[in-house]
Amino acid sequence: MGSRASTLLREEEIEEIKKETGFSHSQITRLYSRFTSLDKGENGTLSREDFQRIPELAINPLGDRIINAFFPEGEDQVNFRGFMRTLAHFRPIEDNEKNKDPSGTEPLNSRTNKLLFAFRLYDLDRDDKISRDELLQVLRMMVGVNISDEQLGSIADRTIQEADQNGDNSISFNEFIKVLEKVDVEQKMSIRFLH
Amino acid sequence: MDWFPLDNLLCMLLGISFTVWFTLLLVFIIVPAIFGVSFGIRRLYMKTLLKIFEWATLRMERGAREKNHQLYKPYSNGIIAKEPTSLEEEIQEVRRSASPRELDANGTPEFDISDILCFCRRGVESIVDDEVTKRFSAEELETWNLLTRSSAHFQHLSLRLTLLWGLGVLVRYGVLLPLRVTLAFTGVGLLVVLTTIVGFLPNRRLKNILSDKVHLMCYRICVRALTAIITYHDRANKPRNGGICVANHTSPIDVIILASDGCYAMVGQVHGGLMGIIQKAMVKACPHIWFERSEVKDRHLVAKRLSDHVKDRGKLPILIFPEGTCINNTSVMMFKKGSFEIGATVYPVAIKYDPRFGDAFWNSSKYGMVTYLLRMMSSWAIVCSVWYLPPMQRQEGEDAVHFANRVKAAIAQQGGLVDLLWDGGLKREKVKDVFKEEQQKLYSRTLVGTHKDRSRS
Numbered sequence: 001m002g003s004r005a006s007t008l009l010r011e012e013e014i015e016e017i018k019k020e021t022g023f024s025h026s027q028i029t030r031l032y033s034r035f036t037s038l039d040k041g042e043n044g045t046l047s048r049e050d051f052q053r054i055p056e057l058a059i060n061p062l063g064d065r066i067i068n069a070f071f072p073e074g075e076d077q078v079n080f081r082g083f084m085r086t087l088a089h090f091r092p093i094e095d096n097e098k099n100k101d102p103s104g105t106e107p108l109n110s111r112t113n114k115l116l117f118a119f120r121l122y123d124l125d126r127d128d129k130i131s132r133d134e135l136l137q138v139l140r141m142m143v144g145v146n147i148s149d150e151q152l153g154s155i156a157d158r159t160i161q162e163a164d165q166n167g168d169n170s171i172s173f174n175e176f177i178k179v180l181e182k183v184d185v186e187q188k189m190s191i192r193f194l195h
Numbered sequence: 196m197d198w199f200p201l202d203n204l205l206c207m208l209l210g211i212s213f214t215v216w217f218t219l220l221l222v223f224i225i226v227p228a229i230f231g232v233s234f235g236i237r238r239l240y241m242k243t244l245l246k247i248f249e250w251a252t253l254r255m256e257r258g259a260r261e262k263n264h265q266l267y268k269p270y271s272n273g274i275i276a277k278e279p280t281s282l283e284e285e286i287q288e289v290r291r292s293a294s295p296r297e298l299d300a301n302g303t304p305e306f307d308i309s310d311i312l313c314f315c316r317r318g319v320e321s322i323v324d325d326e327v328t329k330r331f332s333a334e335e336l337e338t339w340n341l342l343t344r345s346s347a348h349f350q351h352l353s354l355r356l357t358l359l360w361g362l363g364v365l366v367r368y369g370v371l372l373p374l375r376v377t378l379a380f381t382g383v384g385l386l387v388v389l390t391t392i393v394g395f396l397p398n399r400r401l402k403n404i405l406s407d408k409v410h411l412m413c414y415r416i417c418v419r420a421l422t423a424i425i426t427y428h429d430r431a432n433k434p435r436n437g438g439i440c441v442a443n444h445t446s447p448i449d450v451i452i453l454a455s456d457g458c459y460a461m462v463g464q465v466h467g468g469l470m471g472i473i474q475k476a477m478v479k480a481c482p483h484i485w486f487e488r489s490e491v492k493d494r495h496l497v498a499k500r501l502s503d504h505v506k507d508r509g510k511l512p513i514l515i516f517p518e519g520t521c522i523n524n525t526s527v528m529m530f531k532k533g534s535f536e537i538g539a540t541v542y543p544v545a546i547k548y549d550p551r552f553g554d555a556f557w558n559s560s561k562y563g564m565v566t567y568l569l570r571m572m573s574s575w576a577i578v579c580s581v582w583y584l585p586p587m588q589r590q591e592g593e594d595a596v597h598f599a600n601r602v603k604a605a606i607a608q609q610g611g612l613v614d615l616l617w618d619g620g621l622k623r624e625k626v627k628d629v630f631k632e633e634q635q636k637l638y639s640r641t642l643v644g645t646h647k648d649r650s651r652s
Contacts (some may be wrong), residue, residue: 027274030274031274031323034274034323034324037328037329037332038328051322052625053328053625054321054322054325054327054328055325055327055328055617055621055626055630056317056321056325056326056327057318057321057322057325058625058626058631059626059630059631059633059634060314060317060318060321060631060634061314061631061634061635061638062311062314062315062318063318063631066314066315066318066319066322087319087322087323090316090319117315118311118312118315121311121315122308122311138311139306142310142311142314142635142638143635143638143639143642144631144632144635144636144639145632145635146635146636146639147639147642147643151643155305155306155642158305158306159306159307159308163308171308176308179308179309180308180309182292183289183292183309183312184289184292185312188285188289188309188312188313188316189312189315189316190316191275191316191319191320191323192275192276193274193275193323194274194275194276
């Protein structure tokens with residue numbers, strides 16, 4: 001008897017996650033509750049099928065890419081720490097946090113890290129470059145069958161042309177950051193967690 | 196030698212207590228059930244329980260304050276706050292801020308590499324909190340109701356609370372459960388026996404009157420077997436012959452709750468075993484609609500049998516649950532259009548359970564029927580409200596799906612439930628690809644706009 005959900009998550013773990021991600025105590029317990037409700041196999045990890053069971057995510061055209069972002073390279077299961085680490089990218093940037101840590105380790109939800117998350121959605125082979133092919137593939141995921149190959153090709157060409165600065169016909173992370181410098185990334189890539 | 200008188204005394208005592216027990220049962224429960232009156236014992240019980248729960252909550256809050264912890268609050272308000280803007284609007288907003296002069300020759304903004312941000316955030320939002328998956332598991336409680344099964348999130352249990360909980364276990368499993376099981380067997384047994392007897396009567400009118408009485412009586416006994424405390428609202432709108440009664444579905448108990456207040460023709464699949472025996476007996480007394488497993492797939496056959504039944508004014512109104520599966524009573528999910536195509540008057544009914552006294556939701560992937568019934572009978576009580584809504588009819592030129600959604604919205608509003616368009620079948624099945632294709636189409640429109648010659652190329 002007692003709190004079954006929290007006894008599986010020890011206080012020390014909650015403290016560690018708090019330090020690493022910046023979420024509050026109650027947010028972590030709530031998200032743990034969510035994690036366990038998604039974990040149908042009840043083995044403490046989530047698989048890709050567990051994510052795909054969420055209908056709103058399954059109908060998202062980029063659903064598979066987003067799910068992929070939770071899994072480290074080559075792995076098929078994600079535990080709660082990994083889950084929280086990925087979600088931490090979407091915490092809003094609070095003012096006091098901007099000045100908090102001068103020692104150098106950037107918080108997971110900094111603007112750069114948010115942009116890196118988005119960059120990795122495009123960068124299919126994780127070679128730190130968005131090639132024309134990769135851009136085409138992602139575009140194809142987003143539009144389905146509604147746009148012809150030629151049109152899509154020209155959209156991809158235009159996009160690379162605008163972003164590419166060193167002429168290698170692909171977009172590096174720095175070029176990506178430059179293209180999006182006017183976009184309010186902090187707001188668009190942040191989720192308002194309650195409490 | 197010394198034991199004999201003691202033995203005799205024991206037997207006598209047992210005999211007397213049994214008799215007393217059964218007399219009490221008869222007088223206080225079965226006889227009122229037959230006549231449809233109530234002594235108000237159950238409501239008194241409910242009020243007492245509420246006071247105990249309040250006390251328990253206060254103690255837990257005190258315990259939490261002493262230890263300087265936060266009391267767990269379930270996410271009834273959501274874990275996150277979502278933006279109310281649509282995907283299209285958001286994408287246009289981001290494009291405009293990214294490159295304000297980025298328009299092509301026809302004046303339509305084209306793809307921007309920042310489009311991905313919106314998809315990304317929405318996707319992660321749905322991972323943290325989505326509208327559908329949480330409807331298929333029991334609702335979380337605000338305060339603890341002294342049942343182990345809902346104690347997952349509640350800490351700070353003092354000694355007194357634990358003792359109270361222990362007492363609760365004794366009362367529920369030692370006193371209430373045997374009582375309820377006895378009543379349940381009595382109710383079901385009487386139903387089978389009496390409906391079979393009524394079935395032998397030749398006279399149509401007498402048969403109908405007796406059948407109604409028998410059904411009502413047995414359902415009332417079953418209601419008491421669950422200690423169900425039901426409040427009916429707007430009885431004037433009760434379904435009439437030739438109509439179809441639709442209600443939101445939370446558990447098999449819904450049937451008992453509605454049928455103890457009115458007579459309905461049930462619709463369902465033929466089962467084997469005990470259910471099958473009950474079904475065969477019931478149909479002898481009055482015409483219910485039972486389908487063979489193979490017939491269920493045949494839409495036309497189903498529709499024909501339903502509309503034939505409805506056209507016969509002598510037959511009882513049909514009771515149908517259009518969601519097709521049990522939902523956890525926080526929302527109403529998609530209504531299947533079958534019952535709305537027939538053209539009969541629809542009588543919507545909203546059923547809302549109070550989860551504090553016992554969770555009525557049947558999570559069929561977690562519990563079988565027998566486990567579920569045992570859980571029901573070992574809760575404190577089943578408290579619910581039933582609203583009979585005014586009858587609705589399909590309007591000129593309205594299609595069945597639109598009509599179904601209209602009825603669904605009325606039920607959701609009355610019951611205080613969230614009105615969802617998602618299919619309850621998502622409990623077991625994957626979402627259909629066509630919805631993803633819709634999203635892709637929506638996004639493509641933001642790329643090429645509404646220029647017809649463009650989209651035709």
